[in-house]
Amino acid sequence: MIPKKGNFSKLWGLEPSTVFLNHGSFGAAPIAVLEEQTRIRNEMEEDPVYFVEKKMNDLWQKSILELSKFLNADPEGMVFVTNATMGVNTILRSLKLSPGDEIIVPDHAYQACRNAIDFVTGRSGARTVIVPVPFRVNDESEIIDPILSAVSDRTVLAMIDTVSSPTGIRMPFEILVLELQNKGVDVLVDAAHGPGIVPLDIRKLNPAYITGNCHKWLCTPKGSAFLHIREDKREEVNPLNIGHGYSSDLSPAEKFRFEFDWSGTRDPSPWLCIPFSIGYIGSQIEGGWDEIMRNNRNMALYGRGLLCDALDIIPPTPDCMVSSMSSVEFPWSGDVHPPSPDGDPLHNLLFDEYRIQVPIISWPIHNAKYIRISAHIYNSKEEFEYLSETLKSVLRR
Ligand SMILES: Cc1ncc(COP(=O)(O)O)c(C=O)c1O
Structure with a gap:
């Protein structure tokens, strides 16, 4: 029987018969956020020229300001990109x-x-320089030390995740950014899982570059991400799309804004929903986003405990390395190959027979498969219990 959902699930349009434990892949936007997007789109289509020429810039800057406030970032260095992949590409392809x-x-x-x-x-x-980092660790130094040891006098950049994708580890990114930058290495923080899953204070962190998705844990419509570039780096970075801004005769700060804010015609509604989504979801629980992140983390820890129990393993990392997402190894013998386009057979079985949406991630570089759970406020403990019981019965087969 499909388990009961979390109290807030009625705010989302998720399929009622699916046990949705994969917020991490593409997020999920609540109904009200999608209605806000439709409202913005309708307003734009009443007169697209008037909207773009007279209204959009104010709304865009409001989104930049609200997100900067949420992440304690310098709004002048904050620009929007479609997704974290694009943020990472923007920086890398600007490097000389x-x-x-x-x-x-x-x-x-x-x-x-x-x-x-x-x-x-x-x-x-x-x-x-690919740094092997163990999955099972007793403390953060087992992650920090190999990364710092990989620095040489030729290292120009390190890319560090806030939360890793296959392994769901809340990385010690604060220490890594500090230590790497102290050694003269610029850091590009991949905060694809950043806003709404880990506390982020960009002024304090002070990375050369940080990019992150709003469409994951802030639950904005898909295609809304940010890139923040520290002041001393701004003149070296261009958007992937070279557009009108490139030939503009403006001050460097204005040119930077123009180049990133207008990269050609596109639907601005995903980014314009950011202030609404931060406010709407943040107001559902007393204590706002801090409390939401705490609740989600507690739920992920609960789910991880059940998974370890079902698979008869001990937790792979200390609790401090768990956020709203967590992975454990899925028992597997033999070689692990890159994921097939048809999907992992166990993932397909869990979905087709039990209606559980949970990723089984093949990670050939570790020769391991990971099962990764995610928790957001629409989830319930019962859903993780159902996953655990289902795994036990599948493994008995
Ligand atoms: C660590 C990490 N980086 C980058 C991405 C890419 O995000 P997007 O598809 O929004 O570009 C993901 C997606 O899950 C991720 O987990």
């Missing part, structure tokens, strides 16, 4: 690399972002 330069990336990094590093190092004769 020389042969022999090195970019550090841990072996938990999201493949698309890894690929973008390989692309820019490959075309310039630079080198991608």
Whole structure:
């Protein structure tokens, strides 16, 4: 029987018969946020020219300001991109690399972002330095030490996740940014899982670059992400789309804004929903986003405990390395191959027979498969109990 959903599930249009435990992949937007998007789109289509010329800039800057306030960032360095992949590409493809330069990336990094590093190092004769980082750790130093040890006098950049994608580890990114930048290495923070899942204070963190998605944990419509560039780096970075702003005769700060804010015609509604989504979801629970993140983390910890119990393993990391998302190894013998387009057979079985939407992630570089759970306010404890009981029965087969 399909378990009861969380109290807030009525705010989402998620399929009632699905046990949705994969917020991490693409987020999920509440009904009210999608209605706000429709309202904005309707307003735009009443007179697209008037909207773009007279209304949009104020709304856009309001979104920039609200998100900057939420993340304690300098609004002048805050720009919007479609997704974190684009944020990462924007930085990497603006770098002027020389042969022999090195970019550090841990072996938990999201493949698309890894690929973008390989692309820019490959075309310039630079080198991608992949740092093996264990999945099972007793404390953060087991992650920090190998990454810091990989720094050489040729390291120009390190890409560090806030929460890793396949392994669901809340990375010690604050310490890593500090230590790496103290060694003279710029850090690009991949906060695809950033806003709404870990506390982020960009002024305090002070990374050279940070990009993150709003469409995951802030539950905005898909295609709403940000890129924040520290002041000393702004003149070196161009958007992927070179557009009108490039030839403008403006001050560097104005040109930076113009280049990123107008990268050609596109639907602005996902980004314009950011203030609404932050306010709407943040007002559902007393204590706002801090409390939401705490609740979601507690739920993920509860789910992880049940998973470990079902698989008869001990938790892979200390609790402090769990956010609203967590992975454990799925028992597997033999070689692990890259994910097939048909989906992992166990994922398909869990979905087809039990209506559970949970990712089983093949990670060949670790020769491991991970099962990753996510918790947002629409989830219930019963859903994680159902997953755990289902796994026990599937494993008995
Ligand atoms: C760590 C990490 N980086 C980047 C991405 C890419 O996000 P997007 O598809 O929104 O670009 C993801 C997606 O899950 C991710 O987990």
